[in-house]
Amino acid sequence: ANVFAEIKFTDWLRYRVNFGPQYRQNRAGVWRGPDATPHLSTSPNTASYGTEDHFSWVVENLIFVDKTFAKDHRVGLTLLQSAQRSRRENANMGASGVINPLSLWYDLASNTVGNPGGGTGFTENKLASFMGRLNYTLLDRYLITASIRADGSSVLSPGNKWDYFPSMAFAWKMQEEPFMKGIDWITELKPRFGWGVTGNSSVNPYTTSGPLSRNNYAFGSNPAIGFLPQLVQNPLLKWEKTAQTNIGLDFMLLGNRLSGTIEYYEQNTTDLIMTKSLPPVSGYVQKIENI
Numbered sequence: 001a002n003v004f005a006e007i008k009f010t011d012w013l014r015y016r017v018n019f020g021p022q023y024r025q026n027r028a029g030v031w032r033g034p035d036a037t038p039h040l041s042t043s044p045n046t047a048s049y050g051t052e053d054h055f056s057w058v059v060e061n062l063i064f065v066d067k068t069f070a071k072d073h074r075v076g077l078t079l080l081q082s083a084q085r086s087r088r089e090n091a092n093m094g095a096s097g098v099i100n101p102l103s104l105w106y107d108l109a110s111n112t113v114g115n116p117g118g119g120t121g122f123t124e125n126k127l128a129s130f131m132g133r134l135n136y137t138l139l140d141r142y143l144i145t146a147s148i149r150a151d152g153s154s155v156l157s158p159g160n161k162w163d164y165f166p167s168m169a170f171a172w173k174m175q176e177e178p179f180m181k182g183i184d185w186i187t188e189l190k191p192r193f194g195w196g197v198t199g200n201s202s203v204n205p206y207t208t209s210g211p212l213s214r215n216n217y218a219f220g221s222n223p224a225i226g227f228l229p230q231l232v233q234n235p236l237l238k239w240e241k242t243a244q245t246n247i248g249l250d251f252m253l254l255g256n257r258l259s260g261t262i263e264y265y266e267q268n269t270t271d272l273i274m275t276k277s278l279p280p281v282s283g284y285v286q287k288i289e290n291i
Helices: none
Strands: 003-008 013-032 046-069 073-096 117-138 142-153 162-172 186-200 212-219 222-229 240-253 258-270 273-277 286-290
Touching: none
Parallel strands: none
Antiparallel strands: 003 013, 013 046, 046 073, 073 117, 117 142, 142 162, 162 186, 186 240, 212 222, 240 258, 273 286
């Protein structure tokens, strides 16, 4: 669901707030009996049951300014502050050696030979952003856009959660120039140039802190649970950045019968986030790092 509210202070100044909550609940029950394909051998009957709750929300506060000065100068300003949060909780239980199929995946504790196993999980991540964008148009021919964005992600390491992403663009409506007025077969001819940087922080929560994996083992004659290192702690993991340069030409010819766009762009990604496999003798399996 999405809701918003907007206040218009003047003809050129307004405020808007957007709020988008989302809630999902998943439930899954599985029963595998002797007729199931994986159990055509002598494998025991199994049953499992799991639930997951996912709640997330995004809130945006925006200020818009759109003002024309002396007829030839038009200025547009957008200011943004946003925050988002995602929270997941899950629980699961499974049993092997289920005797009575009538109860399916319910009441597993009393319908199995031995004790059922289960577990729970929890993850949470947050993202905060600030953005400012300025649009300037001169004589309805020359267009300039410049913006700066600051994003902070909770999944990255301390000291590297925040980074800045600038962008700029220029466009020229050549068909509005006096020297183009006599060329009737050209409706639009607009060369443009753009450059900008975007960021990526798509790693799972807690990966930079060196998470542990749970492992079962025998302590003498008793079963026990231990924890082993899963990922190497990386206090230097930061934003992956992609800088893109774009040069284009929009055209519309012959009374709008022929139109198209010519594009050239180049992308360069730095600090790429990758998973690196480590030798087993190190005691770790993987490490997530920037390359």
